Amino acid sequence: VNIPVLPKFSPRTPEEQYAAIERKLIRREAKIGGKLFGPLPKGHDRQFFCLDEHTWVWHENWTDKNGQRHTLTTRYEIRPEGILKVQNGRYQQLTRNEVKNLLKAAELYQDRVFADYDRMLQHAA
Amino acid sequence: MTTFNFPSLPGFGSSPEKRFAPEIISFAFYGRKPKIAGAVAKLRIVANSNPGIEVAPAPAPAPPAEPQLSLEEIQRREQIRMAVTGNDFLAPALQNDTSHADWMAKLDMMAGEDKLSELRRIVDEETDREYPRAA
Numbered sequence: 001v002n003i004p005v006l007p008k009f010s011p012r013t014p015e016e017q018y019a020a021i022e023r024k025l026i027r028r029e030a031k032i033g034g035k036l037f038g039p040l041p042k043g044h045d046r047q048f049f050c051l052d053e054h055t056w057v058w059h060e061n062w063t064d065k066n067g068q069r070h071t072l073t074t075r076y077e078i079r080p081e082g083i084l085k086v087q088n089g090r091y092q093q094l095t096r097n098e099v100k101n102l103l104k105a106a107e108l109y110q111d112r113v114f115a116d117y118d119r120m121l122q123h124a125a
Numbered sequence: 126m127t128t129f130n131f132p133s134l135p136g137f138g139s140s141p142e143k144r145f146a147p148e149i150i151s152f153a154f155y156g157r158k159p160k161i162a163g164a165v166a167k168l169r170i171v172a173n174s175n176p177g178i179e180v181a182p183a184p185a186p187a188p189p190a191e192p193q194l195s196l197e198e199i200q201r202r203e204q205i206r207m208a209v210t211g212n213d214f215l216a217p218a219l220q221n222d223t224s225h226a227d228w229m230a231k232l233d234m235m236a237g238e239d240k241l242s243e244l245r246r247i248v249d250e251e252t253d254r255e256y257p258r259a260a
Contacts, residue, residue: 018152018156021148021149021152021156022152022156022157024149025149025152025153025156025157026157029157029161050160050161050164050165052160052164053160053163053164053167054164054167055164056164056168078164078167078168078171079171080171081175082171082175082177083168083171083172083175083177093177093178094177094178095177095178095179095180096176096177096178096179096180097177097180098177099172099175099176099177100172100176100177102168102172103168103169103172106164106165106168107165107169109161109165110161110162110165113157113161114158114161117150117153117154117157117158120145120150120153121150121153121154124145124147124150
């Protein structure tokens, strides 16, 4: 999985090591998140993940019928005054439906990711 | 580094012997889980207090507005229509209009001739001169 917002680099300090582990886990979560919204058409790749406590990211790329690659990254910023959607540097307020859908997706993401981590722990014991 | 065997998970397509380091498991529990729980809680609070903008249904297309014409413009159009069709139902309103009389003279001169386009051109020229259009 190649997520542009999560660049890969070789960690040196403990902080960098933790950051590298977190990125690894986020990549795993992004795969789980990408499956929350049903099956994808062939050639599509989708990730949905929680970047930090106030940022959710939807990343999708696909190849069109002419073989051209497309990428769309949508960032949802959770601010006290409301939720903003950022696409190509353009900020938009979310509609009521979008807010409902985002909250539902985030709750489902939490359930699936926590279940995945619980399985990791069970198998580690 | 101590590793352990991790069984394959449905849907991940990973190898059955995928290995995870303990620090990864530890970070998943003490790093990611609280962060995700906090993010979802924050999202829930903001979503409840700011539920997003209301999108009104698209309005039905408005019928084309009736043009607000000046009396001069109405007369000008009617004179053109009248010159072409010969239906002079605005004649009483125009009877004191000297330009109208001039037109009538021109129309009389052209009576019987099949020069509709010429007639239109003359009417337009006269009308534009008598009733200049707004810039």
